[in-house]
Amino acid sequence: MTEIINRNVSQYRDELYRVIDAALDAATQFGEDCPVRLREAIRYSLLAPGKRLRPILVLTACELCGGDRQLAIPAACAVEMIHAYSLIHDDLPAMDNDDLRRGLPTCHKKFDESTAILAGDALLTLAFEMLGHLTPLELVGRCCRELAVAAGPCQLVGGQMDDIYRTNSHKPDNIQIVEHIHRRKTGALIRTSLRLGGLVAGASEQQQIALDEFGIYFGLAFQITDDLLDVLGDEQTVGKRLRKDTESNKWSYPRFLGVDGTKHEAERTLKLAEHSLDFFRNSNSANHIALETFYSMVKHLAERKK
Amino acid sequence: MTEIINRNVSQYRDELYRVIDAALDAATQFGEDCPVRLREAIRYSLLAPGKRLRPILVLTACELCGGDRQLAIPAACAVEMIHAYSLIHDDLPAMDNDDLRRGLPTCHKKFDESTAILAGDALLTLAFEMLGHLTPLELVGRCCRELAVAAGPCQLVGGQMDDIYRTNSHKPDNIQIVEHIHRRKTGALIRTSLRLGGLVAGASEQQQIALDEFGIYFGLAFQITDDLLDVLGDEQTVGKRLRKDTESNKWSYPRFLGVDGTKHEAERTLKLAEHSLDFFRNSNSANHIALETFYSMVKHLAERKK
Numbered sequence: 001m002t003e004i005i006n007r008n009v010s011q012y013r014d015e016l017y018r019v020i021d022a023a024l025d026a027a028t029q030f031g032e033d034c035p036v037r038l039r040e041a042i043r044y045s046l047l048a049p050g051k052r053l054r055p056i057l058v059l060t061a062c063e064l065c066g067g068d069r070q071l072a073i074p075a076a077c078a079v080e081m082i083h084a085y086s087l088i089h090d091d092l093p094a095m096d097n098d099d100l101r102r103g104l105p106t107c108h109k110k111f112d113e114s115t116a117i118l119a120g121d122a123l124l125t126l127a128f129e130m131l132g133h134l135t136p137l138e139l140v141g142r143c144c145r146e147l148a149v150a151a152g153p154c155q156l157v158g159g160q161m162d163d164i165y166r167t168n169s170h171k172p173d174n175i176q177i178v179e180h181i182h183r184r185k186t187g188a189l190i191r192t193s194l195r196l197g198g199l200v201a202g203a204s205e206q207q208q209i210a211l212d213e214f215g216i217y218f219g220l221a222f223q224i225t226d227d228l229l230d231v232l233g234d235e236q237t238v239g240k241r242l243r244k245d246t247e248s249n250k251w252s253y254p255r256f257l258g259v260d261g262t263k264h265e266a267e268r269t270l271k272l273a274e275h276s277l278d279f280f281r282n283s284n285s286a287n288h289i290a291l292e293t294f295y296s297m298v299k300h301l302a303e304r305k306k
Numbered sequence: 307m308t309e310i311i312n313r314n315v316s317q318y319r320d321e322l323y324r325v326i327d328a329a330l331d332a333a334t335q336f337g338e339d340c341p342v343r344l345r346e347a348i349r350y351s352l353l354a355p356g357k358r359l360r361p362i363l364v365l366t367a368c369e370l371c372g373g374d375r376q377l378a379i380p381a382a383c384a385v386e387m388i389h390a391y392s393l394i395h396d397d398l399p400a401m402d403n404d405d406l407r408r409g410l411p412t413c414h415k416k417f418d419e420s421t422a423i424l425a426g427d428a429l430l431t432l433a434f435e436m437l438g439h440l441t442p443l444e445l446v447g448r449c450c451r452e453l454a455v456a457a458g459p460c461q462l463v464g465g466q467m468d469d470i471y472r473t474n475s476h477k478p479d480n481i482q483i484v485e486h487i488h489r490r491k492t493g494a495l496i497r498t499s500l501r502l503g504g505l506v507a508g509a510s511e512q513q514q515i516a517l518d519e520f521g522i523y524f525g526l527a528f529q530i531t532d533d534l535l536d537v538l539g540d541e542q543t544v545g546k547r548l549r550k551d552t553e554s555n556k557w558s559y560p561r562f563l564g565v566d567g568t569k570h571e572a573e574r575t576l577k578l579a580e581h582s583l584d585f586f587r588n589s590n591s592a593n594h595i596a597l598e599t600f601y602s603m604v605k606h607l608a609e610r611k612k
Contacts, residue, residue, distance in 0.1 A: 141446030
């Protein structure tokens with residue numbers, strides 16, 4: 001039985017992945033008003049092999065709440081574009097100065113700095129253009145409000161700013177400060193991905209609350225296990241430079257709690273993420289395969305910490 | 307009679323300026339989730355003395371079409387934020403590498419490069435958050451669609467990309483290529499400012515067509531006279547480094563048409579801008595002071611070319 005579910009979940013995720021990549025490809029063809037070099041840089045970064053975690057969350061959340069995932073595709077593309085832009089800008093020499101991303105040269109290494117800055121700007125703007133393809137117009141408005149706040153100065157950009165500027169400063173007084181950075185830098189967009197899926201599905205208030213809770217804990221667990229991966233992972237397998245948190249004295253979980261303490265914290269947060277799905281498990285209307293997919297994503301994060 | 311109109315127009319513009327600056331100030335207070343340094347950089351660039359041309363266009367267009375300008379303030383803030391972000395990123399060392407802007411050190415000179423990149427990203431995102439304050443939600447959706455396209459890879463960002471990459475290359479074959487860059491880099495946002503004002507006012511299709519036409523010619527005239535200012539202007543008065551088009555071999559109008567030819571082209575375009583206001587002049591419902599303000603803005607551009 002478990003095996004059948006696993007196979008179905010894995011097929012389902014593959015299917016979503018293909019749908020998302022086809023949509024991202026179609027959304028970045030552009031007319032002749034877009035310079036060729038800019039188009040290439042945008043597509044190079046956006047279409048590079050990746051997990052497509054955020055757009056998968058959008059589509060799965062939509063389907064979990066009884067929505068038609070086809071209608072959520074513009075929102076799925078939007079969050080992946082925001083993610084791709086933030087990676088391009090984070091990798092810049094003035095920021096994290098990284099040469100490798102998803103196993104390939106970073107955008108400014110492959111092209112150059114000004115192209116990378118503009119490709120990031122274009123992707124950020126394009127995310128909102130994608131939202132414009134949603135219908136009806138009211139939904140565009142709702143999603144625009146949601147995404148702009150999550151990607152803005154108090155969330156994603158603010159988290160990145162603190163991550164850069166608190167680097168190399170004294171050890172933080174408590175783990176809450178590390179959590180505060182992660183909640184904004186990584187957590188906000190993950191949480192919003194789930195909420196956008198709910199919005200497209202026309203989810204009930206209770207459904208949105210449950211999605212939101214799942215988003216908070218899943219996002220946190222994602223970052224904690226990502227920090228662990230930086231310490232314990234293998235660079236070849238992961239496809240990006242590791243140990244950089246330690247090298248650059250970043251405020252990561254392991255730095256503050258140690259490896260064992262971080263594993264424990266990851267476990268605790270993953271349990272909370274799992275529990276926040278109870279609402280859907282106890283509901284008759286929840287889409288079965290979508291729910292199993294969320295459970296499997298939680299399990300997958302648990303694997304990372306081993 | 308002309309004197310009274312001039313005084314009224316000038317009072318009207320001052321009033322709009324104050325309303326806009328108060329709104330921009332209020333919109334960038336932020337809660338404690340926004341890092342202090344990021345907040346300072348955003349406000350430094352956004353609130354620096356400037357013409358506030360684009361937001362004034364939004365409010366005036368709204369009022370010209372019988373709308374309540376108070377309701378258009380979020381849209382006015384949004385276009386100024388897009389403009390401010392594009393200046394911050396354009397000034398970066400990897401781009402135009404400018405030290406002076408509006409008579410003050412550029413953002414990356416006053417702060418640093420990573421702060422300037424993030425302040426630009428934050429302002430771009432904040433523009434869409436501002437649109438979220440419009441009501442009803444349908445209007446948010448409509449304006450989001452409009453602004454995202456104008457600021458995106460086929461318009462503003464694409465124009466900037468071509469402006470950088472065609473610099474120093476061979477002389478273009480014809481003036482259309484220069485126009486194509488300007489139409490996207492500067493023209494699109496000016497045109498959209500007018501259209502957003504019309505959208506908030508619930509303008510008729512005919513009103514929107516007239517606004518759009520005015521936007522096209524006014525935007526073009528703005529860029530042509532700006533190119534002239536770069537050649538003929540006084541650095542002290544203008545408050546930014548001049549002669550840089552010549553220094554960096556930019557594809558400007560004077561480079562292609564010479565100073566006299568550019569003056570002639572400016573005159574031609576300004577006339578077209580003026581004529582596109584005929585629809586409103588012949589309409590009984592058009593707001594008189596708003597219309598006079600547009601005429602005076604055209605006249606002001608004509609002054610620049612002297």
